[in-house]
Amino acid sequence: SGLGGHPEPCDWLITKVKVDYTAENMDHGKAWGYLTFRGKTEEEVREIDKVMYHDWRMVPKHEEEAFKKFTPVPEETIRYLPYPPLLRAMILAQWQKEGKPITEEPMLDLEKV
Incomplete structure (x- = not known):
């Protein structure tokens, strides 16, 4: 029930x-x-x-x-997530300070966590 x-x-x-x-x-x-x-x-x-x-x-x-009888739908696993706004801003500021080119969005790798 x-x-x-x-x-x-x-x-x-x-x-x-x-x-x-x-x-x-x-x-x-x-x-x-x-x-x-x-x-x-x-x-x-x-x-x-x-x-x-x-x-x-x-x-x-x-x-x-x-x-x-049931065929399971494969689960979609998420590998990367965008950082929260404040943390994203801090990472971008750090990259700019280090002189790294900002060509991609910083993403959080869930497999490393």
Whole structure:
């Protein structure tokens, strides 16, 4: 529940359920499982929060493969970012003081950080 609205698969693979037998209709309890959010499955089992929402749906076994079929979109990694304005001005002033030609915009290399 609360996982809808994304093009990537978002679901729980339930591994354990503990029913509260003291509840009137036995419609209370706890559940644990693996969370898949936006196509990425977590490594560890954890307790599912919001189990009392009524918008959950069970995926039948014969639909499970089609439901899980997903081709992830490659993530775009950003290598360089422009410096913040004040730091950019300080770098340009330093380059000018050193006599370096200012031919390119100073960029922050994220792999060096």
